[in-house]
Amino acid sequence: MTRDIALGQFIPGKGVIHKMDARVKILLLIAFIVLIFCTFNFISLGLITASVVAVILLSDIPFKMYLKSLKVIILIIVITSLLNIFYGSGEPLVQFWIFKITLSGIYRAVFVTVRIVCLILISSCLTFTTSPTDLTDAIERLMKPLKIFHIKVHEIAMMMTIALRFVPTLLEETDKIMAAQKARGADMESGGMIKKIKAMTPVLIPLFVSAFRRAYDLAVAMECRCYQGGDGRTRMKILKMKKLDWFCVAFTALVLIGVILCNIFFPAAI
Protein backbone atom coordinates (compact mmCIF):
# COMPACT_ATOMS: atom_id res chain seq x y z
CA MET A 1 0.00 0.00 0.00
CA THR A 2 2.66 2.50 1.04
CA ARG A 3 4.58 1.74 -2.14
CA ASP A 4 2.10 3.67 -4.29
CA ILE A 5 2.87 7.02 -2.67
CA ALA A 6 4.85 9.02 -5.20
CA LEU A 7 7.60 11.25 -3.91
CA GLY A 8 6.46 14.77 -4.64
CA GLN A 9 4.67 15.17 -7.93
CA PHE A 10 7.65 15.18 -10.21
CA ILE A 11 7.05 13.68 -13.65
CA PRO A 12 10.29 13.15 -15.58
CA GLY A 13 10.26 14.59 -19.08
CA LYS A 14 12.25 16.39 -21.71
CA GLY A 15 10.13 19.52 -22.17
CA VAL A 16 11.34 23.11 -22.25
CA ILE A 17 10.19 23.75 -18.69
CA HIS A 18 12.04 20.67 -17.44
CA LYS A 19 15.27 22.09 -18.80
CA MET A 20 14.92 25.43 -17.07
CA ASP A 21 17.03 26.37 -14.06
CA ALA A 22 14.99 25.57 -10.94
CA ARG A 23 15.93 28.94 -9.39
CA VAL A 24 14.51 30.78 -12.37
CA LYS A 25 11.39 28.64 -12.25
CA ILE A 26 10.75 29.52 -8.60
CA LEU A 27 11.32 33.25 -9.14
CA LEU A 28 9.14 33.35 -12.25
CA LEU A 29 6.43 31.41 -10.43
CA ILE A 30 6.39 34.10 -7.75
CA ALA A 31 6.23 36.78 -10.45
CA PHE A 32 3.31 35.00 -12.11
CA ILE A 33 1.41 34.64 -8.84
CA VAL A 34 1.77 38.35 -8.14
CA LEU A 35 0.68 39.15 -11.70
CA ILE A 36 -2.37 36.89 -11.45
CA PHE A 37 -3.60 38.98 -8.54
CA CYS A 38 -2.81 42.28 -10.24
CA THR A 39 -5.33 41.84 -13.03
CA PHE A 40 -8.17 44.33 -12.81
CA ASN A 41 -9.98 43.99 -16.12
CA PHE A 42 -10.92 41.24 -18.54
CA ILE A 43 -8.21 42.02 -21.04
CA SER A 44 -5.34 41.69 -18.56
CA LEU A 45 -7.02 38.62 -17.05
CA GLY A 46 -7.25 37.14 -20.56
CA LEU A 47 -3.60 37.95 -21.19
CA ILE A 48 -2.40 36.23 -18.02
CA THR A 49 -4.66 33.23 -18.65
CA ALA A 50 -3.29 32.91 -22.18
CA SER A 51 0.30 32.97 -20.91
CA VAL A 52 -0.45 30.39 -18.20
CA VAL A 53 -2.03 28.14 -20.84
CA ALA A 54 1.03 28.68 -23.06
CA VAL A 55 3.33 27.65 -20.20
CA ILE A 56 1.43 24.46 -19.41
CA LEU A 57 1.24 23.55 -23.09
CA LEU A 58 5.03 23.88 -23.28
CA SER A 59 5.53 21.79 -20.16
CA ASP A 60 5.31 18.32 -21.77
CA ILE A 61 3.03 17.08 -18.98
CA PRO A 62 -0.25 15.33 -19.89
CA PHE A 63 -3.17 17.71 -19.40
CA LYS A 64 -4.86 14.98 -17.35
CA MET A 65 -2.36 15.66 -14.54
CA TYR A 66 -3.36 19.33 -14.39
CA LEU A 67 -7.02 18.38 -14.24
CA LYS A 68 -6.20 16.09 -11.33
CA SER A 69 -4.56 18.91 -9.41
CA LEU A 70 -7.64 21.11 -10.07
CA LYS A 71 -9.97 18.41 -8.81
CA VAL A 72 -8.61 18.77 -5.29
CA ILE A 73 -9.65 22.41 -4.99
CA ILE A 74 -12.91 22.33 -6.92
CA LEU A 75 -14.90 22.76 -3.70
CA ILE A 76 -12.94 25.86 -2.75
CA ILE A 77 -13.56 27.35 -6.19
CA VAL A 78 -17.31 26.72 -6.01
CA ILE A 79 -17.67 28.18 -2.51
CA THR A 80 -15.60 31.31 -3.12
CA SER A 81 -17.31 32.07 -6.42
CA LEU A 82 -20.78 31.60 -4.90
CA LEU A 83 -19.88 33.94 -2.03
CA ASN A 84 -18.55 36.51 -4.47
CA ILE A 85 -21.68 36.42 -6.62
CA PHE A 86 -23.75 37.65 -3.66
CA TYR A 87 -21.21 40.20 -2.51
CA GLY A 88 -21.41 42.56 -5.45
CA SER A 89 -22.61 46.13 -5.19
CA GLY A 90 -24.82 48.19 -7.47
CA GLU A 91 -28.09 47.48 -9.33
CA PRO A 92 -29.34 43.94 -8.54
CA LEU A 93 -30.15 41.72 -11.51
CA VAL A 94 -32.06 39.17 -9.49
CA GLN A 95 -33.20 39.57 -5.94
CA PHE A 96 -34.84 37.25 -3.42
CA TRP A 97 -35.08 37.71 0.36
CA ILE A 98 -31.71 39.09 1.52
CA PHE A 99 -29.77 37.74 -1.50
CA LYS A 100 -29.15 39.82 -4.56
CA ILE A 101 -27.08 39.08 -7.59
CA THR A 102 -25.44 42.01 -9.33
CA LEU A 103 -23.34 42.33 -12.45
CA SER A 104 -20.28 43.28 -10.39
CA GLY A 105 -20.83 40.18 -8.24
CA ILE A 106 -20.76 37.96 -11.30
CA TYR A 107 -17.63 39.73 -12.50
CA ARG A 108 -16.01 39.15 -9.14
CA ALA A 109 -16.90 35.47 -9.21
CA VAL A 110 -15.40 35.07 -12.67
CA PHE A 111 -12.22 36.83 -11.59
CA VAL A 112 -11.80 34.76 -8.45
CA THR A 113 -12.38 31.50 -10.31
CA VAL A 114 -9.98 32.28 -13.14
CA ARG A 115 -7.34 33.52 -10.70
CA ILE A 116 -7.46 30.41 -8.50
CA VAL A 117 -7.41 28.09 -11.51
CA CYS A 118 -4.40 29.92 -13.00
CA LEU A 119 -2.64 29.88 -9.65
CA ILE A 120 -3.04 26.11 -9.25
CA LEU A 121 -2.07 25.40 -12.84
CA ILE A 122 1.12 27.42 -12.77
CA SER A 123 2.28 26.11 -9.40
CA SER A 124 1.52 22.52 -10.41
CA CYS A 125 3.66 23.17 -13.45
CA LEU A 126 6.63 23.86 -11.13
CA THR A 127 6.19 20.74 -9.01
CA PHE A 128 5.50 18.54 -12.05
CA THR A 129 8.63 19.61 -13.91
CA THR A 130 11.18 19.97 -11.10
CA SER A 131 12.64 17.06 -9.13
CA PRO A 132 12.59 17.46 -5.32
CA THR A 133 16.39 17.44 -5.29
CA ASP A 134 16.60 20.32 -7.76
CA LEU A 135 13.92 22.14 -5.81
CA THR A 136 15.76 21.95 -2.47
CA ASP A 137 19.00 22.88 -4.18
CA ALA A 138 17.37 25.93 -5.78
CA ILE A 139 15.72 26.95 -2.50
CA GLU A 140 19.08 26.76 -0.72
CA ARG A 141 20.72 28.98 -3.30
CA LEU A 142 17.87 31.46 -3.43
CA MET A 143 17.75 31.75 0.34
CA LYS A 144 21.48 32.33 0.68
CA PRO A 145 21.10 36.11 1.15
CA LEU A 146 18.98 35.40 4.25
CA LYS A 147 22.19 34.41 6.00
CA ILE A 148 22.66 38.01 7.08
CA PHE A 149 19.55 37.60 9.24
CA HIS A 150 21.28 34.61 10.90
CA ILE A 151 18.94 32.13 9.28
CA LYS A 152 20.72 28.77 8.99
CA VAL A 153 20.06 28.32 5.28
CA HIS A 154 22.52 25.48 4.75
CA GLU A 155 21.22 23.49 7.70
CA ILE A 156 17.62 23.85 6.54
CA ALA A 157 18.55 22.69 3.05
CA MET A 158 20.56 19.77 4.46
CA MET A 159 17.57 18.66 6.52
CA MET A 160 15.33 18.83 3.46
CA THR A 161 17.83 16.80 1.42
CA ILE A 162 18.12 14.11 4.08
CA ALA A 163 14.36 13.97 4.60
CA LEU A 164 13.85 13.45 0.87
CA ARG A 165 16.56 10.80 0.81
CA PHE A 166 14.99 8.80 3.65
CA VAL A 167 11.31 8.99 2.68
CA PRO A 168 11.48 5.93 0.37
CA THR A 169 13.71 4.03 2.83
CA LEU A 170 11.33 4.58 5.72
CA LEU A 171 8.29 3.74 3.57
CA GLU A 172 9.91 0.45 2.70
CA GLU A 173 10.62 -0.14 6.37
CA THR A 174 6.98 0.61 7.27
CA ASP A 175 5.90 -2.06 4.81
CA LYS A 176 8.25 -4.57 6.42
CA ILE A 177 7.15 -3.75 9.97
CA MET A 178 3.48 -3.98 8.98
CA ALA A 179 4.09 -7.38 7.43
CA ALA A 180 5.98 -8.51 10.52
CA GLN A 181 3.21 -7.36 12.86
CA LYS A 182 0.54 -8.95 10.67
CA ALA A 183 2.50 -12.19 10.78
CA ARG A 184 2.21 -12.02 14.57
CA GLY A 185 -1.53 -11.61 14.33
CA ALA A 186 -1.89 -7.81 14.41
CA ASP A 187 -5.20 -6.73 12.92
CA MET A 188 -4.92 -3.49 10.99
CA GLU A 189 -7.80 -3.69 8.54
CA SER A 190 -10.97 -4.21 10.53
CA GLY A 191 -12.82 -1.78 12.77
CA GLY A 192 -13.65 1.87 12.51
CA MET A 193 -11.39 4.86 12.05
CA ILE A 194 -10.30 5.09 15.69
CA LYS A 195 -9.60 1.37 15.96
CA LYS A 196 -7.52 1.52 12.80
CA ILE A 197 -5.48 4.44 14.08
CA LYS A 198 -4.88 2.63 17.37
CA ALA A 199 -3.78 -0.43 15.43
CA MET A 200 -0.94 1.65 13.94
CA THR A 201 0.85 1.97 17.30
CA PRO A 202 2.78 -1.32 16.97
CA VAL A 203 3.95 -0.07 13.56
CA LEU A 204 4.90 3.46 14.55
CA ILE A 205 6.94 2.59 17.65
CA PRO A 206 9.42 0.27 15.90
CA LEU A 207 9.54 2.75 13.02
CA PHE A 208 10.53 5.59 15.35
CA VAL A 209 13.16 3.49 17.09
CA SER A 210 14.66 2.48 13.78
CA ALA A 211 14.56 6.05 12.46
CA PHE A 212 16.57 7.22 15.48
CA ARG A 213 19.10 4.44 14.99
CA ARG A 214 19.42 5.39 11.33
CA ALA A 215 19.89 9.02 12.30
CA TYR A 216 22.73 8.08 14.64
CA ASP A 217 24.42 5.96 11.97
CA LEU A 218 24.00 8.71 9.39
CA ALA A 219 25.54 11.26 11.74
CA VAL A 220 28.60 9.03 12.16
CA ALA A 221 28.84 8.48 8.41
CA MET A 222 28.57 12.22 7.74
CA GLU A 223 31.28 13.01 10.26
CA CYS A 224 33.47 10.34 8.69
CA ARG A 225 33.08 12.23 5.45
CA CYS A 226 34.34 15.43 7.06
CA TYR A 227 30.97 17.17 7.37
CA GLN A 228 31.39 20.33 9.44
CA GLY A 229 28.37 22.41 8.53
CA GLY A 230 27.97 24.86 5.69
CA ASP A 231 31.14 26.91 6.17
CA GLY A 232 33.89 26.29 3.65
CA ARG A 233 31.70 23.94 1.68
CA THR A 234 31.72 23.92 -2.12
CA ARG A 235 29.17 22.40 -4.49
CA MET A 236 29.75 20.07 -7.41
CA LYS A 237 26.87 21.43 -9.47
CA ILE A 238 27.26 25.02 -10.61
CA LEU A 239 23.94 26.46 -11.67
CA LYS A 240 24.28 28.78 -14.61
CA MET A 241 21.65 30.82 -16.38
CA LYS A 242 21.29 29.53 -19.92
CA LYS A 243 19.79 31.21 -22.99
CA LEU A 244 16.53 29.39 -22.34
CA ASP A 245 16.31 30.84 -18.83
CA TRP A 246 16.89 34.39 -20.06
CA PHE A 247 14.27 33.83 -22.75
CA CYS A 248 11.75 32.76 -20.10
CA VAL A 249 12.61 35.78 -17.96
CA ALA A 250 12.06 37.99 -21.01
CA PHE A 251 8.72 36.27 -21.70
CA THR A 252 7.55 36.91 -18.15
CA ALA A 253 8.72 40.52 -18.38
CA LEU A 254 6.62 40.96 -21.53
CA VAL A 255 3.57 39.53 -19.79
CA LEU A 256 4.24 41.90 -16.88
CA ILE A 257 4.39 44.92 -19.17
CA GLY A 258 1.29 43.71 -20.99
CA VAL A 259 -0.69 43.38 -17.77
CA ILE A 260 0.40 46.83 -16.55
CA LEU A 261 -0.53 48.46 -19.87
CA CYS A 262 -3.91 46.73 -19.94
CA ASN A 263 -4.58 47.87 -16.39
CA ILE A 264 -3.75 51.46 -17.31
CA PHE A 265 -5.53 51.79 -20.64
CA PHE A 266 -8.69 49.80 -20.04
CA PRO A 267 -11.25 50.52 -17.33
CA ALA A 268 -11.18 48.31 -14.27
CA ALA A 269 -13.97 45.74 -14.18
CA ILE A 270 -13.88 45.15 -10.45
Next chain:
Amino acid sequence: MSFISVENVKFSYDEDKKNVLNDINLKIEQGEFVALLGHNGCGKSTAAKLLNAMILPDEGVVIVDKMNTSDEKLTYEIRRNVGLVLQNPDNQLVASVIEEDVAFGPENLGVPPEEIRERVDRALKTVDMYEYRKHAPHKLSGGQKQRVAIAGILAMQPTCVVFDEPTAMLDPNGREEVMNTILTLKQNGITVVLITHYMNEAVMADRVIVMDKGVVLTEGNPREVFSQVNLLKKHSLDVPQATELAYKLLGIGLKFDEMPLNTDECVDYLEGVLK
Protein backbone atom coordinates in the same frame (compact mmCIF):
# COMPACT_ATOMS: atom_id res chain seq x y z
CA MET B 1 57.62 4.30 11.84
CA SER B 2 54.44 2.56 10.75
CA PHE B 3 51.77 4.33 8.72
CA ILE B 4 49.22 3.78 11.47
CA SER B 5 50.28 2.94 14.97
CA VAL B 6 48.09 2.42 17.99
CA GLU B 7 50.18 2.43 21.16
CA ASN B 8 49.01 1.18 24.56
CA VAL B 9 45.51 2.49 24.00
CA LYS B 10 42.82 2.15 26.63
CA PHE B 11 39.26 3.24 25.98
CA SER B 12 35.87 2.95 27.64
CA TYR B 13 32.57 4.48 26.57
CA ASP B 14 31.52 4.99 30.17
CA GLU B 15 33.95 5.93 32.93
CA ASP B 16 32.49 3.47 35.41
CA LYS B 17 32.35 0.56 33.03
CA LYS B 18 35.31 -1.61 32.17
CA ASN B 19 37.51 -0.79 29.24
CA VAL B 20 36.37 -1.75 25.75
CA LEU B 21 39.98 -1.51 24.63
CA ASN B 22 42.54 -2.63 27.14
CA ASP B 23 46.10 -1.62 26.41
CA ILE B 24 45.97 -2.43 22.72
CA ASN B 25 48.88 -2.12 20.28
CA LEU B 26 48.48 -2.18 16.51
CA LYS B 27 50.81 -1.37 13.65
CA ILE B 28 49.62 -1.04 10.08
CA GLU B 29 51.99 -0.39 7.18
CA GLN B 30 51.25 1.68 4.09
CA GLY B 31 49.56 -0.35 1.33
CA GLU B 32 48.86 -3.28 3.60
CA PHE B 33 45.58 -5.25 3.67
CA VAL B 34 44.84 -6.13 7.28
CA ALA B 35 41.86 -8.14 8.48
CA LEU B 36 40.62 -7.59 12.02
CA LEU B 37 38.76 -10.50 13.58
CA GLY B 38 37.01 -11.09 16.86
CA HIS B 39 33.54 -11.89 18.07
CA ASN B 40 30.89 -9.36 19.03
CA GLY B 41 31.87 -6.89 21.70
CA CYS B 42 35.60 -7.52 21.48
CA GLY B 43 36.26 -3.90 20.55
CA LYS B 44 36.81 -4.17 16.79
CA SER B 45 34.38 -1.42 15.83
CA THR B 46 35.75 0.77 18.60
CA ALA B 47 39.23 0.21 17.20
CA ALA B 48 37.97 1.23 13.76
CA LYS B 49 36.56 4.52 15.07
CA LEU B 50 39.85 5.16 16.85
CA LEU B 51 41.71 5.14 13.55
CA ASN B 52 39.86 8.15 12.06
CA ALA B 53 39.52 10.24 15.22
CA MET B 54 35.81 9.52 15.61
CA ILE B 55 36.75 8.59 19.17
CA LEU B 56 39.88 9.53 21.05
CA PRO B 57 41.87 7.21 23.33
CA ASP B 58 41.54 7.61 27.12
CA GLU B 59 45.18 6.58 27.45
CA GLY B 60 47.90 5.96 24.89
CA VAL B 61 48.22 7.47 21.42
CA VAL B 62 46.97 6.79 17.91
CA ILE B 63 49.28 8.09 15.19
CA VAL B 64 48.08 8.20 11.58
CA ASP B 65 50.65 9.21 8.99
CA LYS B 66 52.64 11.13 11.65
CA MET B 67 49.47 12.87 12.88
CA ASN B 68 48.24 12.37 16.43
CA THR B 69 44.46 11.82 16.41
CA SER B 70 44.14 13.69 19.71
CA ASP B 71 45.23 16.91 17.99
CA GLU B 72 41.94 18.66 17.22
CA LYS B 73 43.42 20.79 14.47
CA LEU B 74 44.20 17.64 12.51
CA THR B 75 40.84 15.88 12.98
CA TYR B 76 39.50 16.56 9.48
CA GLU B 77 42.83 15.94 7.79
CA ILE B 78 42.90 12.52 9.52
CA ARG B 79 39.30 11.76 8.52
CA ARG B 80 40.10 12.64 4.93
CA ASN B 81 43.12 10.32 5.05
CA VAL B 82 41.37 7.44 6.76
CA GLY B 83 37.91 6.77 5.35
CA LEU B 84 35.45 4.65 7.31
CA VAL B 85 32.82 2.48 5.58
CA LEU B 86 30.08 1.27 7.93
CA GLN B 87 27.92 -1.81 8.06
CA ASN B 88 24.52 -0.57 6.94
CA PRO B 89 24.74 0.78 3.38
CA ASP B 90 21.34 2.52 3.65
CA ASN B 91 22.35 4.72 6.54
CA GLN B 92 25.52 6.05 4.94
CA LEU B 93 24.03 7.68 1.86
CA VAL B 94 23.09 11.33 2.25
CA ALA B 95 21.67 12.50 -1.07
CA SER B 96 18.86 11.25 -3.32
CA VAL B 97 21.09 11.05 -6.39
CA ILE B 98 24.12 8.73 -6.47
CA GLU B 99 26.60 11.21 -7.91
CA GLU B 100 25.55 13.92 -5.48
CA ASP B 101 26.07 11.52 -2.62
CA VAL B 102 29.58 10.69 -3.80
CA ALA B 103 30.25 14.43 -4.09
CA PHE B 104 29.30 14.97 -0.43
CA GLY B 105 32.81 14.26 0.92
CA PRO B 106 34.78 16.51 -1.45
CA GLU B 107 32.10 19.22 -1.08
CA ASN B 108 32.73 19.19 2.67
CA LEU B 109 36.45 19.53 2.02
CA GLY B 110 35.90 22.62 -0.12
CA VAL B 111 37.30 21.13 -3.33
CA PRO B 112 36.66 23.31 -6.43
CA PRO B 113 33.58 22.20 -8.48
CA GLU B 114 35.42 20.99 -11.61
CA GLU B 115 37.70 18.82 -9.52
CA ILE B 116 34.78 17.37 -7.56
CA ARG B 117 33.23 16.32 -10.88
CA GLU B 118 36.46 14.59 -11.86
CA ARG B 119 36.86 12.84 -8.50
CA VAL B 120 33.24 11.68 -8.46
CA ASP B 121 33.50 10.19 -11.95
CA ARG B 122 36.78 8.46 -11.11
CA ALA B 123 35.50 7.08 -7.80
CA LEU B 124 32.31 5.76 -9.42
CA LYS B 125 34.32 4.09 -12.18
CA THR B 126 36.63 2.45 -9.61
CA VAL B 127 33.69 0.80 -7.85
CA ASP B 128 32.04 0.09 -11.21
CA MET B 129 28.90 2.14 -10.55
CA TYR B 130 29.42 4.89 -13.12
CA GLU B 131 26.37 4.05 -15.22
CA TYR B 132 24.17 4.38 -12.11
CA ARG B 133 25.30 7.93 -11.31
CA LYS B 134 21.88 9.49 -11.91
CA HIS B 135 19.92 6.82 -10.03
CA ALA B 136 18.26 7.08 -6.62
CA PRO B 137 19.86 5.05 -3.80
CA HIS B 138 16.70 3.19 -2.77
CA LYS B 139 16.46 1.58 -6.19
CA LEU B 140 19.86 -0.16 -5.85
CA SER B 141 20.73 -3.52 -4.32
CA GLY B 142 22.60 -3.74 -1.01
CA GLY B 143 25.92 -4.53 -2.69
CA GLN B 144 25.51 -1.61 -5.09
CA LYS B 145 24.66 0.77 -2.25
CA GLN B 146 27.72 -0.35 -0.33
CA ARG B 147 29.88 0.24 -3.41
CA VAL B 148 28.43 3.74 -3.70
CA ALA B 149 29.32 4.29 -0.03
CA ILE B 150 32.88 3.18 -0.84
CA ALA B 151 32.95 5.59 -3.80
CA GLY B 152 31.85 8.36 -1.43
CA ILE B 153 34.92 7.67 0.68
CA LEU B 154 37.23 7.30 -2.35
CA ALA B 155 36.21 10.73 -3.63
CA MET B 156 38.01 12.20 -0.61
CA GLN B 157 41.18 10.52 -1.94
CA PRO B 158 42.08 8.70 1.28
CA THR B 159 45.32 6.79 1.79
CA CYS B 160 43.60 4.23 3.98
CA VAL B 161 40.05 2.86 4.10
CA VAL B 162 38.68 1.10 7.17
CA PHE B 163 35.73 -1.24 6.55
CA ASP B 164 33.56 -2.03 9.58
CA GLU B 165 31.81 -5.28 8.63
CA PRO B 166 30.88 -3.97 5.19
CA THR B 167 29.34 -7.25 4.05
CA ALA B 168 27.39 -8.19 7.18
CA MET B 169 24.05 -7.04 5.79
CA LEU B 170 24.55 -8.21 2.21
CA ASP B 171 23.53 -11.31 0.26
CA PRO B 172 26.28 -13.57 -1.18
CA ASN B 173 26.31 -11.67 -4.49
CA GLY B 174 26.64 -8.32 -2.78
CA ARG B 175 29.37 -9.71 -0.55
CA GLU B 176 31.39 -10.81 -3.55
CA GLU B 177 30.93 -7.44 -5.29
CA VAL B 178 32.15 -5.57 -2.24
CA MET B 179 35.10 -7.92 -1.67
CA ASN B 180 36.17 -7.47 -5.29
CA THR B 181 35.99 -3.70 -4.82
CA ILE B 182 38.12 -3.95 -1.66
CA LEU B 183 40.74 -5.97 -3.56
CA THR B 184 40.74 -3.32 -6.31
CA LEU B 185 41.46 -0.64 -3.69
CA LYS B 186 44.37 -2.65 -2.40
CA GLN B 187 45.75 -2.98 -5.93
CA ASN B 188 45.51 0.80 -6.25
CA GLY B 189 47.86 1.11 -3.28
CA ILE B 190 45.29 2.05 -0.67
CA THR B 191 45.82 0.66 2.83
CA VAL B 192 42.83 -1.51 3.75
CA VAL B 193 41.67 -2.46 7.23
CA LEU B 194 38.80 -4.95 7.04
CA ILE B 195 36.77 -5.84 10.09
CA THR B 196 34.77 -8.96 9.37
CA HIS B 197 32.98 -12.02 10.68
CA TYR B 198 33.55 -14.02 7.52
CA MET B 199 36.72 -16.08 7.68
CA ASN B 200 36.87 -16.62 3.93
CA GLU B 201 37.17 -12.83 3.57
CA ALA B 202 39.89 -12.62 6.20
CA VAL B 203 41.90 -15.22 4.29
CA MET B 204 42.41 -12.74 1.42
CA ALA B 205 44.26 -10.30 3.69
CA ASP B 206 48.04 -9.90 3.96
CA ARG B 207 47.83 -10.03 7.71
CA VAL B 208 45.18 -11.09 10.20
CA ILE B 209 44.81 -9.58 13.65
CA VAL B 210 42.59 -11.42 16.11
CA MET B 211 41.14 -9.42 19.00
CA ASP B 212 39.48 -10.62 22.16
CA LYS B 213 38.24 -8.65 25.16
CA GLY B 214 39.95 -5.47 24.04
CA VAL B 215 43.42 -6.90 23.45
CA VAL B 216 45.21 -8.46 20.49
CA LEU B 217 45.04 -12.23 20.87
CA THR B 218 47.26 -13.21 17.98
CA GLU B 219 48.40 -11.85 14.64
CA GLY B 220 50.29 -12.95 11.57
CA ASN B 221 49.62 -13.96 7.99
CA PRO B 222 46.35 -15.86 7.46
CA ARG B 223 48.08 -19.25 7.37
CA GLU B 224 49.88 -18.67 10.65
CA VAL B 225 46.77 -17.43 12.39
CA PHE B 226 44.34 -20.04 11.15
CA SER B 227 46.78 -22.86 11.95
CA GLN B 228 46.17 -22.10 15.60
CA VAL B 229 42.77 -23.72 15.45
CA ASN B 230 42.84 -24.66 19.14
CA LEU B 231 43.49 -21.14 20.29
CA LEU B 232 40.75 -19.68 18.08
CA LYS B 233 38.26 -22.33 19.15
CA LYS B 234 39.01 -21.65 22.79
CA HIS B 235 37.93 -18.03 22.24
CA SER B 236 34.87 -19.22 20.32
CA LEU B 237 36.09 -17.91 16.99
CA ASP B 238 35.62 -19.58 13.64
CA VAL B 239 38.22 -20.73 11.15
CA PRO B 240 37.61 -21.03 7.40
CA GLN B 241 35.55 -24.09 6.49
CA ALA B 242 38.45 -25.76 4.67
CA THR B 243 40.69 -25.33 7.72
CA GLU B 244 37.94 -26.68 9.94
CA LEU B 245 37.69 -29.82 7.78
CA ALA B 246 41.44 -30.30 7.84
CA TYR B 247 41.44 -29.88 11.60
CA LYS B 248 38.85 -32.61 11.99
CA LEU B 249 40.83 -34.86 9.63
CA LEU B 250 43.90 -34.37 11.83
CA GLY B 251 41.90 -36.11 14.53
CA ILE B 252 41.62 -39.32 12.45
CA GLY B 253 45.33 -39.39 11.71
CA LEU B 254 45.76 -37.46 8.46
CA LYS B 255 48.83 -35.23 8.38
CA PHE B 256 49.01 -31.74 6.88
CA ASP B 257 52.23 -29.87 6.11
CA GLU B 258 50.26 -26.67 6.38
CA MET B 259 46.62 -26.03 7.04
CA PRO B 260 44.53 -25.34 3.89
CA LEU B 261 42.82 -21.95 3.84
CA ASN B 262 40.38 -22.32 0.97
CA THR B 263 38.39 -24.98 -0.84
CA ASP B 264 40.90 -25.36 -3.69
CA GLU B 265 43.84 -26.03 -1.40
CA CYS B 266 41.81 -28.50 0.57
CA VAL B 267 40.60 -30.34 -2.54
CA ASP B 268 44.17 -30.52 -3.89
CA TYR B 269 45.43 -32.02 -0.68
CA LEU B 270 42.63 -34.55 -0.33
CA GLU B 271 43.11 -35.61 -3.93
CA GLY B 272 46.76 -36.37 -3.09
CA VAL B 273 45.74 -38.43 -0.08
CA LEU B 274 43.03 -40.39 -1.86
CA LYS B 275 45.14 -41.38 -4.88
